[in-house]
Amino acid sequence: MIASGAALPQANSSRQWLGSGRPLLSFKEKWALFFLMPFAAMFVAFVSYPILYALFLATDRSAYARVFADPIYARTLWNTFLFIAIGVMLKMLLALGLSSFFVLPGRAIRVIAALFILPWAVPHIPSILSIRWMLNSEWGMINNILFQVFGVDGPAWLTNPSYGMASIIAVHIWKYLPFWTMILVAARLGIPKDLYESARIDGAGSVQQFRYVTFPAIANVFLTSTMLTTIWSLGDFNSIYLLTGGGPMERTNTLATMGIRYAFRHADFQAGIVTLMSALPILVPLVIVLTRRLRRNADA
Amino acid sequence: MHEIAFKPLLRQAGLIVLGALILLWTLLPLYHMVILSLTPVGEGFAGKLWPDAPTLDNYRIVLTQDNYYLSRFWLQLGNSVLVAFTSCVFVFALSLTASFAITRLRPRFAGFASHMALITYLVPATFLAIPFYQVMGSYGLLGSRWALIITIATFATPYAIWVLQQNAGSVPRELDEAAEIDGASPWQIFRLVYLPLMVPTIVAVGAFAVMLSWNEYLYAFLLLSDEDRITLPVMLGQFLSDDSAPWPLLMVSGVLYSLPPAILYFLARRYMATGLAAGSVKG
Numbered sequence: 001m002i003a004s005g006a007a008l009p010q011a012n013s014s015r016q017w018l019g020s021g022r023p024l025l026s027f028k029e030k031w032a033l034f035f036l037m038p039f040a041a042m043f044v045a046f047v048s049y050p051i052l053y054a055l056f057l058a059t060d061r062s063a064y065a066r067v068f069a070d071p072i073y074a075r076t077l078w079n080t081f082l083f084i085a086i087g088v089m090l091k092m093l094l095a096l097g098l099s100s101f102f103v104l105p106g107r108a109i110r111v112i113a114a115l116f117i118l119p120w121a122v123p124h125i126p127s128i129l130s131i132r133w134m135l136n137s138e139w140g141m142i143n144n145i146l147f148q149v150f151g152v153d154g155p156a157w158l159t160n161p162s163y164g165m166a167s168i169i170a171v172h173i174w175k176y177l178p179f180w181t182m183i184l185v186a187a188r189l190g191i192p193k194d195l196y197e198s199a200r201i202d203g204a205g206s207v208q209q210f211r212y213v214t215f216p217a218i219a220n221v222f223l224t225s226t227m228l229t230t231i232w233s234l235g236d237f238n239s240i241y242l243l244t245g246g247g248p249m250e251r252t253n254t255l256a257t258m259g260i261r262y263a264f265r266h267a268d269f270q271a272g273i274v275t276l277m278s279a280l281p282i283l284v285p286l287v288i289v290l291t292r293r294l295r296r297n298a299d300a
Numbered sequence: 301m302h303e304i305a306f307k308p309l310l311r312q313a314g315l316i317v318l319g320a321l322i323l324l325w326t327l328l329p330l331y332h333m334v335i336l337s338l339t340p341v342g343e344g345f346a347g348k349l350w351p352d353a354p355t356l357d358n359y360r361i362v363l364t365q366d367n368y369y370l371s372r373f374w375l376q377l378g379n380s381v382l383v384a385f386t387s388c389v390f391v392f393a394l395s396l397t398a399s400f401a402i403t404r405l406r407p408r409f410a411g412f413a414s415h416m417a418l419i420t421y422l423v424p425a426t427f428l429a430i431p432f433y434q435v436m437g438s439y440g441l442l443g444s445r446w447a448l449i450i451t452i453a454t455f456a457t458p459y460a461i462w463v464l465q466q467n468a469g470s471v472p473r474e475l476d477e478a479a480e481i482d483g484a485s486p487w488q489i490f491r492l493v494y495l496p497l498m499v500p501t502i503v504a505v506g507a508f509a510v511m512l513s514w515n516e517y518l519y520a521f522l523l524l525s526d527e528d529r530i531t532l533p534v535m536l537g538q539f540l541s542d543d544s545a546p547w548p549l550l551m552v553s554g555v556l557y558s559l560p561p562a563i564l565y566f567l568a569r570r571y572m573a574t575g576l577a578a579g580s581v582k583g
Contacts, residue, residue, distance in 0.1 A: 031486040035401035050431035121565035126554025130333035144347030235424020
């Protein structure tokens with residue numbers, strides 16, 4: 001009796017809290033939960049679980065020793081640096097330069113723009129296979145042209161490590177330059193025309209107009225694009241694997257192809273994860289900064 | 301005086317040269333793909349700018365699967381189509397519901413959900429390939445086309461949610477409120493207000509998902525192994541370092557495989573331009 005009597009007010013107050021007070025989830029929030037359920041289930045099963053699994057694999061201390069002792073690893077880090085430092089920078093500077101061409105008026109420019117986007121629209125594998133054949137040092141079209149026009153034997157585009165990296169960077173730029181150029185063109189077309197008019201009235205030449213009107217207006221988009229493409233270029237597997245396969249002698253791998261190689265050719269999943277995780281010091285800060293930037297821009 | 305008339309002319313000439321260089325750089329690999337596909341199989345090693353005796357016979361061989369290397373061409377192309385469309389349906393189902401909840405129902409956990417979607421969108425898929433393979437193994441899905449479909453859905457949905465979320469602002473909230481006053485349930489608002497008004501963005505998101513799936517090589521190659529289940533890119537990749545393979549025939553399949561996304565792009569260009577610009581960067 002005493003026990004139940006003591007329990008009674010408690011039960012009462014909790015019912016009150018559930019009834020007249022704020023319920024845990026509002027009507028709309030219950031519906032929101034229902035609508036978010038499919039995505040949440042997918043996220044848990046196919047994003048969270050793999051990430052946790054990767055972290056579990058990375059707890060194998062001996063894998064670090066195996067990776068760091070591999071002489072190919074240092075080469076791979078250097079290649080990744082070259083790929084990002086030269087590939088991404090060159091691509092974004094070319095995109096910025098070419099955006100000046102594609103914002104010009106005229107029908108011919110529209111036609112060129114439509115064709116220019118093709119490398120991005122066409123699937124990776126057929127076009128890279130075509131380039132691979134084209135760059136073959138013995139029977140490829142490029143060296144054939146070099147021989148016929150200049151009478152010289154062209155370099156071993158794919159079987160010399162330095163030319164191999166250069167070819168990889170060229171293919172990466174060929175594939176992704178159109179997309180980023182068009183992003184910058186879209187940003188530039190959004191700049192109000194009267195800004196240019198007043199600049200012209202103030203006597204600004206085309207260089208000054210770019211310096212004082214165009215660039216400040218698109219600097220934000222340019223920076224965001226550069227960070228996005230840095231992240232995604234770290235994950236570019238196709239441009240390397242399909243072109244040189246990481247060879248010759250594993251000298252043209254980046255972290256992405258090396259990680260996959262450890263895991264699936266040497267069946268060393270731990271070493272694969274450790275290799276890919278070497279990119280985290282760049283990847284994590286970029287993801288954090290970009291998440292903030294994109295969300296801030298979206299809210300504005 | 302002379303100089304003033306000369307300058308625009310010089311500028312015009314410069315632009316023409318630049319345009320020609322852009323086209324040469326852009327089209328050369330694609331041109332090479334096309335002419336190699338027209339070259340008789342025995343002449344594939346000549347590296348010519350134009351084949352001596354161009355032939356369409358290669359196309360006949362591929363379309364009738366009249367060669368050992370391409371004996372499953374239609375089946376593998378069918379696999380690509382199946383994976384592309386099924387994953388597109390999944391992306392729609394997952395992203396439309398989630399983006400509706402985040403932007404229209406606005407629960408307290410909306411920010412968290414959209415944050416998770418955005419982070420998943422930013423992480424390169426390659427970095428998850430190793431654990432993904434293992435996880436698919438633990439679900440018993442390795443070798444199944446479902447594994448690839450789920451993969452595409454996993455990586456395309458976050459982007460789709462993000463783009464839909466960006467464009468949902470263009471659907472006036474007053475419409476939701478009016479429907480609510482008329483007694484519509486959230487499900488009815490979703491179906492009768494949200495979906496019809498989001499059609500342009502849905503087209504963009506669908507085109508993106510199909511293109512992503514059509515392009516996928518790494519995951520298709522890791523998750524599928526059976527000759528009858530692989531997609532066309534995996535088949536093409538098998539001959540990567542095989543110089544004795546009939547490359548002109550591979551290029552025929554390459555040309556045929558490239559046509560659908562190129563056409564899709566030109567058809568959906570108007571939609572995709574807005575979707576992509578809003579999705580990747582918004583200044």
